[in-house]
Amino acid sequence: MPKTALIIVDVQNDFMEGGNLAVGDSRSIIDPINALRENGRYALIVLTQDWHPADHSSFASNNEGAEVMSTITSPTGLPGVAWPDHCVQGSEGAEFYADLKTKNTDVVVRKGTDTAVDSYSGFMDNDKQTKTDLEKILRANGITHVHIVGLAADYCVGFTALDAVDAGFNATLFTDCTRPVGADSWGEMQAKLAEKGVTLTESV
Ligand code: VGL
Ligand code: ZN
Numbered sequence: 001m002p003k004t005a006l007i008i009v010d011v012q013n014d015f016m017e018g019g020n021l022a023v024g025d026s027r028s029i030i031d032p033i034n035a036l037r038e039n040g041r042y043a044l045i046v047l048t049q050d051w052h053p054a055d056h057s058s059f060a061s062n063n064e065g066a067e068v069m070s071t072i073t074s075p076t077g078l079p080g081v082a083w084p085d086h087c088v089q090g091s092e093g094a095e096f097y098a099d100l101k102t103k104n105t106d107v108v109v110r111k112g113t114d115t116a117v118d119s120y121s122g123f124m125d126n127d128k129q130t131k132t133d134l135e136k137i138l139r140a141n142g143i144t145h146v147h148i149v150g151l152a153a154d155y156c157v158g159f160t161a162l163d164a165v166d167a168g169f170n171a172t173l174f175t176d177c178t179r180p181v182g183a184d185s186w187g188e189m190q191a192k193l194a195e196k197g198v199t200l201t202e203s204v
Helices: 026-037 134-140 153-166 183-196
Strands: 004-009 044-050 071-073 079-081 107-111 145-151 170-179 199-201
Touching: 004 026, 004 153, 026 145, 026 170, 044 134, 044 153, 107 134, 145 153, 153 170, 153 183, 183 199
Parallel strands: 004 044, 004 145, 044 107, 145 170, 170 199
Antiparallel strands: 071 079
């Protein structure tokens, strides 16, 4: 019997309109995500939360001379994007967006807590050295299928879906429940997702 989890990625104030790393048209995904959780088909709902220390190495402000959105090399040698400061631990920008429905039975998985390495995927850091508890939590609940939604499509949502397949889960990404930071990076991510076998479809 398939058992499905809904993974809601990084629906936090900083990724919404007016936030420090605002994703275009992000408000439009909230109602469809809230509707999804009402359908009663999810055995488990997980919320991932980007949760950076203020001195995080992915912030342009912590890389001398780096312009926001330029390419930088992380302390671990990986190429990455120099982001504006965002989702700083304990800040309002890191809080879940107030209109997103949550329940106290939802499981929260925080990521990006290591200063030296960024973490787009909800499953592990970008250097693939350190895992979060997400895979363990899904397995402990007997989950076979995951539906992935949230922000941003070309980064944290996409990489979470790729890692879900690598971990052995059947993964679907709902296109009406996600939005990208950039059109080019979303195009590249869509090609990777298709190659990996992630299903991209509308939620309704
Ligand atoms: C994200 C950039 C930096 C995301 C997180 O949630 O997609 N993007 N940190
Ligand atoms: Zn981040």
